[in-house]
Amino acid sequence: MTIEQSTPTTPSLGGTPTTPSLHDGEQFSTLDALESEAIHIFREVAGEFERPVILFSGGKDSTVLLHVAIKAFWPAPVPFSLLHVDTGHNLPEVLAFRDEVVARHNLRLHVASVEDYLADGRLTERADGVRNPLQTVPLLDAINDHRFDAVFGGGRRDEERSRAKERIFSLRNAFGQWDPKRQRPELWNLYNGKHAPGEHVRVFPLSNWTELDVWRYIAREQVLLPGIYYAHERDVFERDGMWMTPGPWGGPRDGEELQRLSVRYRTVGDGSTTGAVLSDAADNDAVLAEVAASRLTERGATRGDDRVSEAAMEDRKREGYF
Template sequence: MTDTFTSDVASVRSGDASSAPRLDALDLLEAEAIHIIREVVAEFERPVLLFSGGKDSVVVLHLAAKAFWPGRVPFPVLHVDTGHNFPEVLAFRDETVARLGIRLEVARVQDYIDDGRLHERADGTRNPLQTLPLLDAIAAGRHDAVFGGARRDEDKARAKERIISLRDEFGQWDPRNQRPELWSLYNGRHTPGQHVRAFPISNWTELDVWRYIEREDIPLPPLYFAHERDVFRRDGMWRAVGEVSEPRAGEEVERRVVRYRTVGDMSCTGAVESDALDTASVVAEVARSTLTERGATRADDRISEAAMEDRKKDGYF
């Protein structure tokens, strides 16, 4: 039997473009992301991946597994647990790291509240409280590179990020101090105490992510698909009923079929009404959407016009 790869190479060398293998958009995005992951692992000593169990971090972890297959992923994953996470997502997180044999590091916001280093916000949201535990965990692990699943299409602050983004000795980000990345050349130079954030899927869109999940048959937490849940309406979003997300006076609890486009802090993440029960249906739904997932479902990004950028400057993801 003729080897397919050898045949493809021969076709290219002979100039027969019609029979040469063709890469589609997802192939190119995957190749770029795997290249970035391998470059970071080759250049840095102690990388780590921020892993929440959300779809973007799941895709980055999947890409890392492909990048180093048949070996294991050569770095741990880190989760900053707000204490307000969806139980289904935490269960999925634990199942995933166990299946892949990866070490999980957890920084807990609750620990910081318990000993007085942080205090609860008046609005009950803990997402903005993640910065200090994150920076402490990076310092404790001596991590010099931190992979993240941020994408430029999510938010205008994230659109300013480079793929390799320098953080100073205090973990802070200066949008005016961005390095050029011409011809896919990434500058990871840093001094002791500094680190970089690396974003392998920076150039992907939400639709790209879902098409890739469909193609690769990547498992996700069930919250991403339509299910019945008790919710109430607040700030134009359907918020889940739970211990950290209770309706106020005048907010009526309803039973609706919803799904989540992002799965952050339960106290500030909204659901969308949906009948998308499988990945193909989600792909079709996202293709029709005119709002990014953060714009549609994240109340913490509405604190101010520059909410995300302000948090990033302080050291947030």
Template structure:
């Protein structure tokens, strides 16, 4: 649907209101469930939600063509949930953008398409496969495609003239993300310069940018992984099935449980076995691992995350293990 068409707004509002995503009234879980999850009516989730909604509305009022990066992962799903809440009962005033590596888990792509259809959203897909096919990019020797997302992302931003790009990055995930502001200025080449960071005192955000520049916006900056899961439980947010324990064929590599796919499978010295696993984060299938888990619902996952001493990226993302500055190097080049 083209959300600028007023005749479709009514149907959009009605479809959104069928989900807890769109209901600005209160949490979906009843009092007993909330208490069992350790969630009070006056906790940090209310403040975090309010901050994120404020950021979405600030961007809507300050920029001409914002877009939300949406991969179908838990953080981008929470991001979309908050955006829908921020503008309900009006339709979402932003399009979505997904940089598809071609190595995504099929469950995640199916979930992405289901969400887009459910809320009648506009989705732009920048395909790494297309860039490999016509020679604009070359496959890496290690087969990892996450670093190859940068060029399609920047081209997509330029092609559609997006001046603000929402991302689901959180400061607790990784060192370079910890020092990036909520409004992060990118130059005309999409590059991030840590020395050009702007102060953000008293929730005042500076979105000023020159022609050709754009701003990355991170409404979830101050959230933790545990906050995300508490909010998912509170709002009863639907997620891709891979976030919950399920049985699948996996093999162990570099301390992670990998699954075979179009990106390849186990090497000769790696044994394929069926285990109960779940994913803490989603990314390129060739470098994103699962964890052994029996956590099949939000309550069990909350207990599991609370006990973890490793971030989800540190535990299951091989591309972040290349060096201590791997993520920062990619961000300087224009990565998420």
């Protein structure tokens, strides 16, 4: 997959040049409003904080986040570096796409490796082999080591109930923990970035977007994504109602039959806990139709780590997770 050259006046992560969002006679659309809000948030953070960073995994939400950041500061370069917490169980297509985007836009990428923490004993492998929960310590260490005071994430309120009640500027204490009682009101698009030494703020410019908004934006802006977001044939096996792919994380187990099926991923995470969905949606129009008809969020449908309990995500956020 290649990311081709964009025109000088219209920055894009897409494969063909984009055009400005509004044309003569067009009305201001919902997508325009969401993009405008996100651009405003990026610029607010640039003005208020000293060392922001963008969490970037190569997934669809972080790719859209980076696309908006590029538009927010064009023609200047993005004034933030990128941070990825690599579990070692990421799908190879996503890592290749991540590196290609970084090289294409001459960005600086920091990688916090869960593998390194397991190798030197700072973390211990879980019995179930899932590594998503192990991301918290490397993430917080990277934030402290690089003195990041604002951390952009691609979280959206429609994904999960604990994210639904999180502010766009989410204050985290010196231990990276989230306390809902300390969150500040955000009236009239005014954001309070004040924080004590050692604290930082997680920032979610896509908070008010839905999964459908993200895909409509991807289609409109021609944003390129890893190919696994579109239907492709893959060896998968069924586990807990999800279609999993074999990899260094293991599987299939006894009784789990490997099958070659047409699938796609709605979200990307640890390969040991993120499933694919059966799909023939091979392009943006087909994905849009599929998402519009879905009654489950992408995390609820394909993320096993969110099924541990109803409060699984909130418990992890209190520990310092994304």
